[in-house]
Amino acid sequence: MKTTDTPPAAAPAADPAPVAKAPASAAKEKSSEGQVLNVFSHGVLIIWAILVVMPLLWAVMASFKTDDSILSTPWALPDKLHFENWSRAWSQAHMSDYFFNTVVVVGCSLVGTLLLGSMAAYVLARFDFPGNRFIYYMFIGGMSFPIILALVPLFFVMNNMALLNTRHGLIMVYIAYSLPFTVFFLTSFFRTLPSSVAEAAMLDGASHTRTFFQVMLPMAKPGLISVGIFNFLGQWNQYMLPQVLNTEPDHRVLSQGLVELANSQGYKGDWSGLFAGLVMAMLPVLAAYIIFQRQVVAGLTAGAVK
Secondary structure (H helix, E strand, O other), X not given: OOOOOOOOOOXXXXXXXXXXXXXXXXXXXXXXXXXXXXXXXXXXHHHHHHHHHHHHHHHHHHHOOOHHXXXXXXXXXXXXXXXXXXXXXXXXXXXXXXXXXXXXXXXXXXXXXXXXXXXXXXXXXXXXXXXXXXXXXXHHHHHHOOHHHHHHHHHHHHHHOOOOOOHHHHHHHHHXXXXXHHHHHHXXXXXXXXXXXXXXXXXXXXXXXXXXXXXXXXXXXXXXXXXXXXXXXXHHOOOHHHHHHOOOHHHOOHHHHHHHHHHHHHHHOOHHHHHHHHHHHHHHHHHHHHHOHHHHHHHHHOOOOO
């Protein structure tokens, strides 16, 4: 009998390698990690915002309350807005004089700082000459020098030059104090600006001065606004320099006035007037940052991506 060999059964096909599962699982893990990190970062930002905003709101709320309500119900809303606290702090506590002196000193010093700092930074960033790096590192070294170590010799220098207890003397000190950071910040900013524009202006017959003021300085507007905001915050809240160099009562600035107001109101019990003066000092800083917020961010990120 004839028999035929049966072919061996075909081996079962092997399962395909899980090629698609690995990337999917990795993407899923990355997505879950990103969500956890996002929730954590948002939680930290919310806590930080509460810690910053709550004292500000409480100070504003207390400036419209009476002294009794501040001490008895500090977290309650005011029964009505007591604007007489503001008028009393403005007139009787001489906050108007302190505010005027601060505006004059900070305004003049800010203009001088930006003008001198931008000129020095432009030269250091765009021109090569012997001693360029040395001068640049001298400015950087000025940032690391503690101002408290210079108070005593600075006092005698200002006294010998008859600049002690004067507004223009304090303006000069503010400019010198703010120049190192301004030059450091603007030097890096001027290096990111295209040199072809300045070369084209020079070919058209523009001098170095005209090229700087009419071409390069307008292009550096975001950087000027950013460093101007930082200098404004530092000079507006400065207390140590005016306390040592500006002891004349008629020339006191806001920081000195607030300390004087706190010392005097602590005995009188006029806490509502004290909070009104504090809010007066905070409002210009908050307004400046809110108005120029976009310019500050643009100036800080300029040159990061080309």
